[in-house]
Amino acid sequence: MDKLKVTYEVMLGLAAEMVWDECIRKHRREELYKGIDSALANGDKMAFTELTDELKSLE
Template sequence: MDNKMVPANEAFRLLMAELIVDKAIRDYREKELYREIDRALAQGDEAAFLLLTSELRSLQGIA
């Protein structure tokens, strides 16, 4: 069998693993952004707040 050929079930498992890892990374970043936003609010840092909320909206797919 050619090394470049991947059985369908193996390709599906790899795709599912990638989706799970991507979601875990997004979830982690979202939690970090909420913490950083809270910190920016507590410090009265409007520039950081705007930057962080923009990134959060982008991550969440909100325009």
């Protein structure tokens, strides 16, 4: 029974880590979209290129 409990706790930890990673990725994606919008509004081609490249690598 202890082995089952340890396995369950490990699986819960992995699930929590997956949720946390997805939250961080979603937050970064939102920041990138805001930065891309700002770069477009300001005509900053370099920032636009860097941010879109990062967004592509994120997805």
